[in-house]
Amino acid sequence: MKKIKIGxxxxxxYRRCAGGKCFRSVRNREGAFSRYKDMDVDVVGYTSCDGCPGGNIEYAVEEMKANGAEAVHLAxxxxxxxxxxxxxxxxxDFIKTRYGLEVVYGTHPIPQKYLDIHSQLETWNDPRWEEILRPTLVDEQMRSAYD
Incomplete structure (x- = not known):
């Protein structure tokens, strides 16, 4: 079985988040992790961006790559x-350009309650969101399971 290392x-x-939904979706290969359904996944880094404007992106990804990361998921x-x-x-774009790693939008499936509110707010009506949402916008039953 092929193995992949990710960050x-x-x-x-959400810096106090213990990662429950992310790690559950890694384990079950759901949401953005469904791309690894036939692979062994090793999470080699889990951290926050360090707040706007993302001061930790440069240093954290450098460490993840040093630990063998081939892809980075933006949660x-x-x-x-x-x-x-x-x-x-x-x-x-920065991670892809600077480190040459695959960058994936999302981790666990979007919870239904978030989809409902963002739909009402029309947050994601801009076409650029289509690519961002695609890996985590699963069926309603799975979205509800992540509420």
Missing amino acids: IIICDR TGLIVGYPPCPHITYFH
């Missing part, structure tokens, strides 16, 4: 927060 970066406003919390991370696309 996860969460939003600093679902960066997408569903109120407001969503204004720097998420920059983080994506």
Whole structure:
């Protein structure tokens, strides 16, 4: 079985998060981790961005890469927060350009309660959000399971 090493970066406003939904979705290969359904996944780093504007992105990813990371996931919390991370696309482009790593938007499936509110707020109506949401926008039953 092929093995992949990944890192996860969460939003600093959730810095006390123990990662339960992220690690559950890694274990079950759900949400953005469904891409690894036939692979052994090793999480080699889990940290926050260190708050706006993301001062930890440079240093954390350098350490993750030194630990063998081949991909970095920008956690679902960066997408569903109120407001969503204004720097998420920059983080994506910076990590890809500076470190040559694959960068994936999201971790666990978007919880239904967040989809409901963001739909009412029309947060994600801009076309750029389609790519960002795609890995974590699963069916309603799974979204509800992550509420």
